[in-house]
Amino acid sequence: MRNGGPFGERLLAATAVRGNLCVGIDPDPDTLDFWRLPDSPEGISTFVGQILRACAQHCAIVKPQSAYYERHGSAGIAVLEQLCSDAHDMGLLVLLDVKRGDIGSTNDAYCDAYLKDDSSLKADAITVSPYLGVDSLSTYFDTAQDSDSGVFVVCRSSNPEGYQTQLARTPDGTHESVADRIVSCVKRENQRRWADIGSIGIVYGATVVQPLKQNIGGWILAPGVGAQGGTPDTVRHALGGGANHVIVPLSRAIARHSTSVRTLRSHIRDWNAKLSEIVRHCGDRPSRGSANG
Numbered sequence: 001m002r003n004g005g006p007f008g009e010r011l012l013a014a015t016a017v018r019g020n021l022c023v024g025i026d027p028d029p030d031t032l033d034f035w036r037l038p039d040s041p042e043g044i045s046t047f048v049g050q051i052l053r054a055c056a057q058h059c060a061i062v063k064p065q066s067a068y069y070e071r072h073g074s075a076g077i078a079v080l081e082q083l084c085s086d087a088h089d090m091g092l093l094v095l096l097d098v099k100r101g102d103i104g105s106t107n108d109a110y111c112d113a114y115l116k117d118d119s120s121l122k123a124d125a126i127t128v129s130p131y132l133g134v135d136s137l138s139t140y141f142d143t144a145q146d147s148d149s150g151v152f153v154v155c156r157s158s159n160p161e162g163y164q165t166q167l168a169r170t171p172d173g174t175h176e177s178v179a180d181r182i183v184s185c186v187k188r189e190n191q192r193r194w195a196d197i198g199s200i201g202i203v204y205g206a207t208v209v210q211p212l213k214q215n216i217g218g219w220i221l222a223p224g225v226g227a228q229g230g231t232p233d234t235v236r237h238a239l240g241g242g243a244n245h246v247i248v249p250l251s252r253a254i255a256r257h258s259t260s261v262r263t264l265r266s267h268i269r270d271w272n273a274k275l276s277e278i279v280r281h282c283g284d285r286p287s288r289g290s291a292n293g
Helices: 007-018 029-034 041-055 073-089 104-114 134-147 160-166 178-193 232-245 261-280
Strands: 021-025 061-064 093-100 125-128 150-156 200-204 246-250
Touching: 007 061, 007 093, 007 150, 021 041, 021 261, 029 041, 041 061, 041 073, 041 261, 061 073, 073 093, 093 104, 093 150, 104 134, 125 134, 134 150, 134 178, 150 178, 178 200, 232 246, 232 261
Parallel strands: 021 061, 021 246, 061 093, 093 125, 125 150, 150 200
Antiparallel strands: none
16 A cells, blocks of 8 residues: 555645646657667666656656667666656656556556556556456556556547547447547546545546546546647646646656756746646536536
8 A cells, every 4th residue: 555545635635736747757769869868778767867856846746658668678677667766765656658458367467567566666557548448447446446556547549540449439329439438437436436536547638629528536647738739728628627637748848858957847847837827727626526518
C-alpha cells in the first residue's frame, strides 16, 4: 500500500499544490540531439536527471514513455527504474505510459511489473488499452484498488487514426460508440470502488471535437497540447466541467524549450499557470455521476 491513500486522492492533493501539468520524460533521438546528448543509456540518464531537477517542486506528476527506454534494452530499463525511484524521492508521482492490455495471467504479470510495491519499476499509475475488452482490465482495476495505484484507460486518443475504432458503434443496439462504452465502464468502476474521486482514469485527447458527456468520477489524461496542435482552450472544449480533474501531458513542448534547468523551471511554472486558469474557469466541479454536457 502506498503512503497517502488512493491514487486519485493523492493526485488531487498534489495538483492542488503543483498544478495540472504532467511532464512527459521522453528521450527520443531528436530530443537527445537538441540536448546534445548521445542516443545511449548514458545520454538518456543525463537527460532524465536534468528534467527531474526542473520538475522537482514545480509539477505534480511525470510521465515517462516506456518505449524510449525499452529500445536500449536492459540498460535503458535500468534508467527507467532509476527514474521511478528518483522521482518518488523528489515527491513526484509517476504515470508510466506503457499502454498494456491483454488477458488473464498476462495482465497479472503486468500488474506485478508496474503496480506492486516490491517492483523495481513501481509506478503510481500506468496507461492501459481496452481493445481486448474492457472487462479484461479487471485485474488492473483490482490492483489499483488494493495497492492504492492508478490506471488510465485509453478512450479517445489525440491521433486521428484512432477515431475509426473508437467511434465505432457497439453491436448491442444501444448505438453507443466504443469510446462512450469505455467511459461508462470506467465511471461504474470508480463509483463502486471509491467513495470520492476514483483511481481509474481515461485518456481523452485535448484535440477531440466531441465533448466528453459524462463525469467519470476519476482523472482524465488529456494529450495533444503543444506539438499536436492542442491548446488550453481545446482542453476546455473537449472536457467541459470534467477538466476539474484533468492532467495535461507535455513532453516536447517542455524538453525542447531549453537545456537550462533554471529556464525549464520557469517554463513549467508558466504552463501550470495557463492550465490552472483553464481549470478554474471550467465551471463548478460536477458532482459524481452528473453530466458534463
